[in-house]
Amino acid sequence: MPYRAPVSDYEFMLRHVVGFDDVAGTDRFAEASEDMVSAILSEAGRLCEEVMAPLQRNGDLHPARLENGVVRTSPGFAEGWKAIADGGWIGISAPQDFGGMGLPVTLLTAVNEMMSGACLSLELAPLMSMGQIEALEHHASDELKQLYLPKLISGEWAGTMNLTEPQAGSDVGALSTKAEPNGDGTYAISGQKIYISWGDNDFTGNVCHLVLARLPDGVPGTKGISLFVVPKYLPDDAGNPGKANSLKVVSLEHKMGLHGSPTCVMQYDGATGWLVGEPHGGMKAMFTMMNNARLGVGGQGVGVAEGAYQHALAYAQERKQGRPAEGSSGSIADHADVRRMLMTMKADVFAARSILLACAVAIDMQNATGQADWAARAALLTPIAKVCGTETGMEVADTGMQVHGGMGFIEETGAAQYYRDVRVTAIYEGTNGIQAMDLVGRKMMDGGEAAAALIEEIQSQAEQARAKLPDLAEAVWQASETLRETTEWLAGQKDMNDRFAGAVPYLHAFGRVLGGHYHLAAALADPGGARECLARYYIRRLLPEHTGLLAQAQIGAEGLFGLSLEELAV
Amino acid sequence: MPYRAPVSDYEFMLRHVVGFDDVAGTDRFAEASEDMVSAILSEAGRLCEEVMAPLQRNGDLHPARLENGVVRTSPGFAEGWKAIADGGWIGISAPQDFGGMGLPVTLLTAVNEMMSGACLSLELAPLMSMGQIEALEHHASDELKQLYLPKLISGEWAGTMNLTEPQAGSDVGALSTKAEPNGDGTYAISGQKIYISWGDNDFTGNVCHLVLARLPDGVPGTKGISLFVVPKYLPDDAGNPGKANSLKVVSLEHKMGLHGSPTCVMQYDGATGWLVGEPHGGMKAMFTMMNNARLGVGGQGVGVAEGAYQHALAYAQERKQGRPAEGSSGSIADHADVRRMLMTMKADVFAARSILLACAVAIDMQNATGQADWAARAALLTPIAKVCGTETGMEVADTGMQVHGGMGFIEETGAAQYYRDVRVTAIYEGTNGIQAMDLVGRKMMDGGEAAAALIEEIQSQAEQARAKLPDLAEAVWQASETLRETTEWLAGQKDMNDRFAGAVPYLHAFGRVLGGHYHLAAALADPGGARECLARYYIRRLLPEHTGLLAQAQIGAEGLFGLSLEELAV
Structure with a gap:
């Protein structure tokens, strides 16, 4: 079951969902035309499908090992790295002066996501280089830049x-x-x-x-x-x-x-x-690298989610079981509960990918315009993109295993590898708990202003959507209103533990509402079509989860430390 | 970090939460006095702590293997089996005529849960024998019984x-x-x-x-x-x-x-x-065995959850990180988000264990009284116990890994083994999706009567609790009322896909409400104490999840098949 790069999904989302036109409209990224973007995505997609995806199982079956102090990498990884490097993908957003392509971070993000879906363990290597390139670009002396950047960008080092x-x-x-x-x-x-x-x-x-x-x-x-x-x-x-x-x-x-x-x-x-x-x-200097890496890790999660979803869908379509209803394909994909799993996976991948790309767009706008509100938007979205991307990766990999039934637990199927591999993304580059604390702590030092501005945009789009999609618009508006109230409550808490206690559920709810917002944008661009159908699924079935999460986020630390460590152990 | 059998938790729950007095009050189980129950649980707990827990890593590091057509088991497993057999634990609920102890399934369930927390892969062996014993007891000829039961019960076979x-x-x-x-x-x-x-x-x-x-x-x-x-x-x-x-x-x-x-x-x-x-x-005949096994697998999930929780708590208490607040232990267990994880794990283990034991009590009452309402209660609770137990196992193992941070992804810690081992419990003995379909299908062929009777009990306890714990009582009552409405809606759907589409979220919501109900019972038994504190945590923070789940359960299949298989693949 080969990996297929979701190029058309990116094209649709860049144009209709996350406002990439703003980026392409800046002087700095004027060359990022639709044609250019399509060419880049298609070319990267081909690399992922043809070179990287075939390496996915190699990494798992033949782990990197240490021999006499030297690391020996998995079979084919050296050739994979060379193909990534030769395609110029390590330097996709690196400065042109040093051999990079100077393209928007949004494209880098899409490419990293695809590479992660194809072969996560190899993708992590260029991701590390990219973080280093950005840190050196912004903080190193000219001498160090001259020496290191060309070699890092070319993949020689x-x-x-x-x-x-x-x-x-x-x-x-x-x-x-x-x-x-x-x-x-x-x-x-x-x-x-x-x-x-x-x-x-x-x-x-x-x-x-x-x-x-x-x-x-x-x-x-x-x-x-x-x-x-x-x-x-x-x-x-x-x-x-x-x-x-x-x-x-x-x-x-x-x-x-x-x-x-x-x-x-x-x-x-x-x-x-x-x-x-x-x-x-x-x-x-490290924060430069870590912010880059956080977005990258969010993309790893979304990439694995895409890979695991494709894998499960292919299995479900092949697997016959039970008496097929009239007009059914006879595969388990036509069973209601399996279809629920597939639709949930697909809707969640879309939501997480939207958040990821919206964060990348904000970073590009910050870089291109220097405007503080874009910087604040990027800072706000980074922990959300990291957590929602990685949680989606874990959940979709989990659901994908469940779609496989007994086969999911057998390693040869490959479903288990997604599940095992992606788990670390919730841990590294700052655990997801740390990200959530960042969201309600550092990112609310503005009194919740950046969050309020984003919620304002969500409500504005929902208002505009009322004429065409009244039920979906109302659901998104209501959800964002509850989010607004909770955000104000959190921003008003002086004792940080009252924020931290609800940080994780709050972040998840924020992600759910953003998911509804971007799905609504997609529905508006495809009225009566498949995008609206998926949006309706998400907004009616998955978005309501925000109510329980926001209820939890507004309780604060009351009772949280009510049990002593001794009582916890009984 | 050794496993510690939660004997006192069982004792409290049997007495105050799941109504084990009813069982002990029957003629059939008259010998299951409090002293006898404590002795049984303590003795089984000792086996789990001293014999089985030390084998947990062996099974993972030295898997069973096939040599020339013969299975070679992991080091120590043969001795572990012998200790289980010699203790009489395989026949704990088996007929005394054939060498069993003839004790209630409730005790069997508690013992199986403890064995699973200590060493899941070994526990599965006696669990398989127990299912076979029950099937033969109810369906085999006397001749087969005479030949097989004594040897299966003694563990010779x-x-x-x-x-x-x-x-x-x-x-x-x-x-x-x-x-x-x-x-x-x-x-x-x-x-x-x-x-x-x-x-x-x-x-x-x-x-x-x-x-x-x-x-x-x-x-x-x-x-x-x-x-x-x-x-x-x-x-x-x-x-x-x-x-x-x-x-x-x-x-x-x-x-x-x-x-x-x-x-x-x-x-x-x-x-x-x-x-x-x-x-x-x-x-x-197979259903006899499978119902037994489903409850057993639910217990496997709860057992792993307990083990993973203890493991994470011990790690959190040892791990120093960050600047400790005044009066803090200096460990990460005093960080708000880590404490949130620990409290959530503990509250969820209690809820899942309650459901498990309540199901076992219903089975015992069915066996002891032959009453149809107990049979219906047991049938209703079995899929809920299986799913809530296994989902709790997976979630707690996942959270436990997160508590470990980077160490969680390293195999030597042992946190990852819980996560990998428990995953199969959601798949085998009928996937969790199949269980949920059973709940809204076969188990609602009575028009939802068995569910309504249980909800009636939940509301009755909530009414009684209003005087002492008004806020908790109101929250549980409201949640059960929404569950009642959704149950009626589901039972009224003629097209089974309208039930199946929401089966999994409905089951999860049912589990949440039951969790609230049993936590409330615990709080009533320990006003102002640790039990009330934990109940308050669960009811205020975790129970609200039911709203989003029940909203999803009431949508039916509308739009579920809105995307063609081709559109799902794009």
């Missing part, structure tokens, strides 16, 4: 992110890796980093690590952290990989899924590194 | 269920395994069966297969199916295992989890079998 340490996970400020000045402008980096995705490979000439570490005069906490680029091989005078740096892969983690992606424990023993950005300014 | 064939999964009536009379009262069984849990082992003297097959004059469909007992070794005149029967394990499935349980493809080549029950009466 690969990049990684090194944040986590055993005692410093969600609390990155607790890290203890040290950076000592060598006196020649470089630094000696020492410490251990864990959970380093693609910490090494056997297909690029160099692996460049962006490492968070503390300078001797760095204060405790996040304010004392600096960022360094630490290459596996020290570049010689010509910029080619030279002497090996003092760093190594200690071990690979034995994970539940994503076996094609080597998750490394990295040891730095006085490794030579170069400062990126200001001393003690590491968190700022 | 083990039992399996053989229903599924490649083309006959949920549609068991499509099976093609044949049974030809041998002329001597025995039958020659030929065919292939798949997904046979514990189809073989290396620790019992014999393995007895209950096999569904079709006699030469059997009509197509379920009405032409008969049940046979087909032993691995043919009993000799003394009843000891003799000549090998013509059957074999062809292969073991490569599953996502539950690796300690060998899932076999079985081949029968004219194997000798004995008819159980009437010719063509196989489905009736």
Whole structure:
């Protein structure tokens, strides 16, 4: 059951749902015409279908392994990386001055989503490079840019992110890796980093690590952290990989899924590194990379959801079971409960993809116009896109397994791999709980203004839709009104625990309402058609979930700590 | 982090929540006094903690394997089985005439739940035997009973269920395994069966297969199916295992989890079998076994939920991260979102366990009194107990992984094993979708009478609770009222697709309302205490989910088939 890139879905959504015309209308992205966008998506889609999808099972069956300190990647992954690199896909949104295509993040997001649906464990490698490229572009010295960016963009070298340490996970400020000045402008980096995705490979000439570490005069906490680029091989005078740096892969983690992606424990023993950005300014630079990565991880979830949905649909259409009703295909796809699962999967994929692309559009508009309201919109949507994308990935993979019945639990089917692989996306790049706390904390430091502006847009579209689709419009309007009330309530809470207690249900409800909003846009563009049918399914059946979630979000921390730890254990 | 059997929770729930006094008040179960129940639960709990829990990782790390046609089980499983058998736990509810304890199914259910929390893959072995014992007890000839029951009850032999064939999964009536009379009262069984849990082992003297097959004059469909007992070794005149029967394990499935349980493809080549029950009466006999097994699988889900919860709680209490607030333990268990996860897990485990035990109490009352209303109650609660138990298992294992953060995705932690193992419980013994269709189909052939009687009880308790706990009582009453309306709407639908389309959300909502009902009972028994605190958490935060679910359940099939298969694929 091969992966099929959902190119036409993107084309429809860019035009009718998420307002990509705004992006194409800016000077900066003037070349992103409809034809150009279609060509890019089709070309990337072909790569995903023909090169990456056939590698999906390889990664699972033949995991990356560590041999004598060297990572050996899964069969075909080296060729896969080369095809990604040769197509220019690593640099799709990278600056043209350094060999990138300079295209909108919206296209990058679509391409990353497709690559994730085809082969998640391999897609994670270019995603890591993309984050590094963006961090270096915005924070590194010209010299570092000249040396690193062309090679990262071309895929000759690969990049990684090194944040986590055993005692410093969600609390990155607790890290203890040290950076000592060598006196020649470089630094000696020492410490251990864990959970380093693609910490090494056997297909690029160099692996460049962006490492968070503390300078001797760095204060405790996040304010004392600096960022360094630490290459596996020290570049010689010509910029080619030279002497090996003092760093190594200690071990690979034995994970539940994503076996094609080597998750490394990295040891730095006085490794030579170069400062990126200001001393003690590491968190700022890291946030550039993390925001990129969060959107990317949301896209991973949506991509896996698309892959798992296609996989389940193909199975359901082939599987005969029970007495077929008259006029039925005889397959289980015509059973009401199976059809419910398929429709739910499809409607949820659309919703999550819309949120993802709307976030990307906001980032592009922020980059193209510099307007603060677009920046606020992008900041607001990033945690929602990350969580809704990854939760949709997990739920659709779960439902897809259920569609398979007994076969779903058998590894050969491939349904289980989606389920195992995607699970990590709710954990890495900031757990989904951390994202939700970001939404009701940092992202509401404006008193809920950015959220209110978005809800205003939702209500405005709903008002306009009343004439054509009165029932759907009313449902979306009502849902957004409840969301508005809850948002105001949350923004008014001074004790942060009263916000945090309901952060996750609030974020989920926000996602549901946004899903209704974008489905309504699709219905308006396709009255009486398949888009309206799917929108009606979502808005009538799935959107009502927001009521229970928002009820939960408005309770605050009351009673949350009512049981002692001892009572919890009884 | 060792498993701790929740004995005190059972004691409280039996007394205050699910009305076990009714059971103990019958003549049949008069010996099930409080002291006796406590002794049984404590003894079983000790087995789970000391013998079974240490085997949990063994099953995953050293899966059962097939060597030259013989199944080799995971290290320690043979000793584990022996301890279970020697304790008499296989025959806890089996007839005393054949060596069983003759105790209520409620106790069996609690013991099975504990064993599942300790080591699911091993627990599945006695569960299969228990189902076979019950089927033989009710349907086999005296001769077969005399021969098989004592050995199955003592654990000298083990039992399996053989229903599924490649083309006959949920549609068991499509099976093609044949049974030809041998002329001597025995039958020659030929065919292939798949997904046979514990189809073989290396620790019992014999393995007895209950096999569904079709006699030469059997009509197509379920009405032409008969049940046979087909032993691995043919009993000799003394009843000891003799000549090998013509059957074999062809292969073991490569599953996502539950690796300690060998899932076999079985081949029968004219194997000798004995008819159980009437010719063509196989489905009736099988339903005895399946109802037992459905409740058992619900218990597997609750057991895993308990294990995963304890595991996550222990991790959360140990893991330090972030700046602790004043008076905090400094562990992540004091972070609001982590505490939300822990409270949700605990509240959901209580709700699912209540439903499970309430179903078991109804079965015991049915068995002890023969009253039709108890039979109807048991029949109604069985699919709800199966689905709510298994969904709670999956959700709590998922949340437990999330509590672990990055460590959750690493296999060594053990959190991932719960997540992988429990996933099959939503699939086997009738997928959860099939259960939901059973609830709105067969179980509503009474026009919704059994459901209405249960809802009446919920409302009656809520009315009584108004004086002491007005807010909680009102919330439960309102929820049950919406459930009542939806039940009436569903029971009134003539087109079954209008019921089936909302079957799964309806069942989930029913479970939520029942959870509220039992939590309210607990709160009434512990006013101002920890039970009330947990009930308040559940009723205020989790119960509201029913509104979205019931809205979905009342839409029917309208629009469900609005997209063609081609449109679904675009």
